[in-house]
């Protein structure tokens with residue numbers, strides 16, 4: 001299959017790579033839409049801290065804001081995922097440590113991050129393999145463009161909820177990128193709290 005491969009700072013190309021296989025507990029997704037994040041730009045320039053801390057290394061396959069359709073399931077995965085439109089979590093914790101058991105897999109010391117950390121290939125490719133437990137089904141009205149915005153949208157929603165902004169309050173959002181704008185929207189129209 002084709003994938004966007006970053007081989008060094010400022011050096012990337014579309015390459016033929018082996019298609020992913022659905023190993024036990026995982027699925028393969030046919031990718032329909034992928035966002036490009038500020039993190040991806042930092043990997044392209046070589047500035048991303050993970051490159052210097054040993055969490056990531058070239059060659060890399062980027063892409064962690066994605067939407068697609070499940071096309072294969074590994075052993076132990078509910079076959080009803082086949083054909084479903086999905087997006088998925090970026091942060092893949094080990095699911096065993098104290099942070100993970102408290103729902104904070106984003107700070108798990110042993111986490112992988114899709115297209116970012118720990119050698120887990122990203123979604124800027126025709127196909128992507130991820131654990132079934134990291135999937136979220138997309139309702140029909142949420143198209144692939146919006147589906148790829150769920151991941152940055154989740155960041156923004158968490159940030160807005162952490163700020164605790166209520167009616168009549170004023171809030172300053174620093175940074176006018178996608179997540180900054182989504183954070184401002186989330187502050188202006190608070191959504192029901194996630195549980």
Ligand SMILES: [Zn+2]
Nearest residue numbers: 094097100108
């Ligand atoms: Zn953990």
